[in-house]
Amino acid sequence: MGVERMDPDERRGQIISRAQVLFRERPYSEVSNTEIAAAAGVSRGLLNHYFGTKRELYLAAVAEMLSVPPVPVPEYLPGASVRDRTCQSVEGWLELLERNRETWLAAIGMDGPADPELERLLDAARDRLVDHIAEVVGLGPYAREHPEVHALLRGFSGMAEATSREWLKRGRLTRRQVHVFLEETLLRILTGILPRVVEDDGSGHHCAHAGRTTTGTPSPDVR
Amino acid sequence: MGVERMDPDERRGQIISRAQVLFRERPYSEVSNTEIAAAAGVSRGLLNHYFGTKRELYLAAVAEMLSVPPVPVPEYLPGASVRDRTCQSVEGWLELLERNRETWLAAIGMDGPADPELERLLDAARDRLVDHIAEVVGLGPYAREHPEVHALLRGFSGMAEATSREWLKRGRLTRRQVHVFLEETLLRILTGILPRVVEDDGSGHHCAHAGRTTTGTPSPDVR
DNA sequence: AAAACTATTGGCGGTCCGTCAATAGCGTGC
DNA sequence: GCACGCTATTGACGGACCGCCAATAGTTTT
Known part of the structure; x- marks a missing residue:
């Protein structure tokens, strides 16, 4: 079923990506390897081939989730209090x-x-x-x-x-x-x-934005 | 194996108690019903009889852990700042x-x-x-x-x-x-x-204990 | 074109859980 | 005192899931 043979790194990435989607919806124990494999259009055994165990796959997924949200870079404001x-x-x-x-x-x-x-x-x-x-x-x-x-x-x-x-x-x-x-x-x-x-009544008060705070990249929730 | 017939409430309590011990040591997924049953000297099917599902047993255990109201009663000190x-x-x-x-x-x-x-x-x-x-x-x-x-x-x-x-x-x-x-x-x-x-160098500073803060019961880690 | 390589699959064995019919202890009525 | 009913308790069955491994099928090398 796994349509074609694929570059290992690419496969790896694709599987992780699909896994992330599922792991975001439901907790670890409630998403089966079978399901992940199906979502990735791949045999179940392949997951073990790439990641060894289900847990390791999970760790890989989470690791990537967390590695991405790089803190939005604030600009250095010399005169800021x-x-x-x-x-x-x-x-x-x-x-x-x-x-x-x-x-x-x-x-x-x-x-x-x-x-x-x-x-x-x-x-x-x-x-x-x-x-x-x-x-x-x-x-x-x-x-x-x-x-x-x-x-x-x-x-x-x-x-x-x-x-x-x-x-x-x-x-x-x-x-x-x-x-x-x-x-x-x-x-x-x-x-x-x-x-x-x-x-607090909601009047006034917000940061003195000299420059933008801001988001070098839009950082659209993981990727 | 389950030595004798027992009063339902008592059984229930005993099972929960044993389950708590295990759930404190290891997380939910790593402790099997089989194990809990063995620890309680009881057939595995009995757990389902009393609690329906493993998760419900877990919830019962946790609920009791948390219900043992951890709050040590403080005395009311009228003159306290x-x-x-x-x-x-x-x-x-x-x-x-x-x-x-x-x-x-x-x-x-x-x-x-x-x-x-x-x-x-x-x-x-x-x-x-x-x-x-x-x-x-x-x-x-x-x-x-x-x-x-x-x-x-x-x-x-x-x-x-x-x-x-x-x-x-x-x-x-x-x-x-x-x-x-x-x-x-x-x-x-x-x-x-x-x-x-x-x-802080560790000198001075502690509460002005007028009375004891204290522990009506020694509260020896759950029970 | 044959051979070496490896991504990919399908199936096997084992564990774990929920269900259910069968068994065994205990009380009750006659 | 004995048969009968109630229910705590068990043991086994079916299904889901996971890790492993031999077999298969693309791809590259020579």
């Missing part, structure tokens, strides 16, 4: 995210999500944690009134998870450092930032 | 984390890899992103000198991911809110918090 630069940085992140949202979401989840049930469980657990934080910190009523507060605290909880990973798993931070960092950050969020976000 | 409370909150989180580290890593990593290779890929991608942020923001040299800076920025990136999820997937935040929140937070981190963490 720290604030301008942070604003641009954030803007760049959001832009990138909005653009290849599929890719990122797919890359992060491999075995777990795609199962809405499991997702609900984890979400619920995290929400409980956030509720607890809100309570301890004295935001109880405020948080109940403004749902955004809750969502923002979820953001903080994400930071807590990430730094904790750096501490427990990679050892690049000490427990003390994690503590100080989280405490200081949470404090600023509570005292200064939170109200500002909630009461 | 906001700072004290945030400190306690953070301390509570870290304490909890250090204690049932296995459980959390398992629960958190539920939607993640467990494949070291894949983990490496994702880590590398995130590190690249963080490098980029550091560069844009003008921390390039500083970050290269102090690895902690890099790790802390990873923390911020965790926050970015979490808030973005709230925006893109759950719709509890607007893009604008995410932007303002991230920008403000990043700015404070850069100007005020980062140096403090890096130069």
Whole structure:
């Protein structure tokens, strides 16, 4: 069926490409090699010939997905303030995210999500944690009134998870450092930032774009 | 083999318990029903009898892991300042984390890899992103000198991911809110918090514990 | 044109999961 | 005390999937 004989590199590329499409739609375990082979118009055995195992094929696919989204290059603005630069940085992140949202979401989840049930469980657990934080910190009523507060605290909880990973798993931070960092950050969020976000009416405020931020290549979600 | 007939609820509990042990060690796909059944001293068919499908068994196990409400109850301190409370909150989180580290890593990593290779890929991608942020923001040299800076920025990136999820997937935040929140937070981190963490020499600083924070029950990693 | 090379296929064996009829423990009514 | 019903529990069957390997069919070399 595999119509013709093909240049190995080309085949390889084509297979990976087809695999990426499927792996973006469904998680690892729910897409079969048979299916990938069919989508590529190729025998199943050929996948093993090129990649050895299904997992390796998956890794190759993901690796290429992640290697592509090269950060949109920001231009160096000599006169830019720290604030301008942070604003641009954030803007760049959001832009990138909005653009290849599929890719990122797919890359992060491999075995777990795609199962809405499991997702609900984890979400619920995290929400409980956030509720607890809100309570301890004295935001109880405020948080109940403004749902955004809750969502923002979820953001903080994400930071807590990430730094904790750096501490427990990679050892690049000490427990003390994690503590100080989280405490200081949470404090600023509570005292200064939170109200500002909630009461923001949408007027004014955007980056002082001297030049374009911008996208050397349009970066159309992977390729 | 299944030694005796047993009370259904008891059986159910026993199976879940055994399953949890295995699911903590290895990810979903790498632990077979056969194995779980063996560990529980029970026929494989019985798992399907009680839980229908493997996934449902998995969900039941995870649900119980997460339900054991990890929150250690903090005492209400009437005279405590906001700072004290945030400190306690953070301390509570870290304490909890250090204690049932296995459980959390398992629960958190539920939607993640467990494949070291894949983990490496994702880590590398995130590190690249963080490098980029550091560069844009003008921390390039500083970050290269102090690895902690890099790790802390990873923390911020965790926050970015979490808030973005709230925006893109759950719709509890607007893009604008995410932007303002991230920008403000990043700015404070850069100007005020980062140096403090890096130069912290380990002297002084801990919560003003009026009462104990503490652990009504020792909370010995799940149960 | 024959031979060496390799991309490509199809089938084999093994593992794993969901289903289902059959078995075996336990309580109940007479 | 015994037959009967209920259900926990098992063992086996069918289907899907994966990794391996010998056989096949293009392509290049001599």
